[in-house]
Amino acid sequence: MTCLNCQQEATGKFCPNCGQRTEVKRITIREGWNDFWARIYGVDGKLMHTLRDLTIRPGVVAKKYIEGNRVLYYGPVGYFFLMLTIYVLFISIFDIDMLQLFKISNEAIYEEGSGQEQNALKIQEWIFKHQRLVSFLYIPFYALGAVLLFRKNKYNFAEHSTLVFYTQGHYLWPTIIILIILKFTGYSHIFAKGMFVSLLIGALYYAYGCRQLYTAYKPGRAMFRGVLVHIFSFFTLMFTVMVLMIIAVIIVVIIDSELLKPLLEPPPNVE
Template identity: 30%
Template structure:
């Protein structure tokens, strides 16, 4: 009887009954290296393609299946979220562009909302906006993690008649935030090859996707009333986040003004 090379338990089959380790191991080759890589990414029985296709066709079903306990078929919401962000950031690193090239230049807006006659104040606002923006870009995946519970909270407020609790709301929130990043990833690919940003179109697609997903998840149908509630939940989520950022910028301006 053979002994498992990973856990040491006796095993006569191709896979260890104790830990699942494959027993017939051949010498590592380039083909086996990439085969192992893609099997990790796709998961058993194609969990990754099942998840990305499922969230594109019917995000509510994926989230509801996961909540009901059908979890082997999909990548979990947190794992899928970080996997998509990893792919996105890897693509950015391999390209000749940065997120600052692709996304709107919010520092111009920050400069425009202060007193136009005060050049120093305008410059301070621009510098702080740039610093905040860069910090957000450097930690984008964690910023979106911050948005996940906010969206889950507002979903609970606007869809309070549903039977889902806060944790179950975060399942949908993680999935649709990740899928929104898939849309942005495709937009970035278009930008790489064409130079077209299409930020307005991309953002519109994402907003409609969020509203559609929430409508299906909470009511089972894409009704106008539930679509509107989904839009409001989305808007409240980002307004909450922008208010938080605005407070940070305001405090920074006050502190910088006192130091100056």
């Protein structure tokens, strides 16, 4: 039998050269449904294996991928962006107004009329609109922290990034669950606390993955260093953003200082 895809001789249900089915059925609703689940579960169960093993042993998934197993699991970068897409999709399906949640949270944090609330909301709005870019830019800081704190394992920068991509993508599941709970329980006023819980879960989850991946360290020390990586990445990112903002302000002052006036003017008094 000749393969329809690569034209090689094939026996059995699949072509040994490219994996194309040798028996192709006519397109029907039933066949489309079966093909959908075949893509989900697959012969090797790639997606289900990835979801299951990332939940219970993220460090093992990263370790196998680093060691060369590219068949059993989704790639880390692909899974990361898949989860970001699912995250945005859930927000859209359940009509979760993130900007409204940010606004409610800011009202509880900042003094009314101080102007800080609106400035914070603008930054949060920009971050939400460019979430994929912001999330992706966060990865190098995480990986840099891992390079510095887990040198005994002799991984390079890209190999350290593997666990970061997997864990940063997978921890979006509890974030999605928390957002849905806040949406349907009416507890939007505790949004900031909910996001803090989500971030805490993310930090501990990454540390748990470090315990399994970085076997050159004792389990407890690996987890502790994983928490330090999380702290390091956060403050390094904040420092980098501050430096870039200062540089941007200096450039604006040199070019045209008039552009800064709207930012420097005090907010109008609310009677």
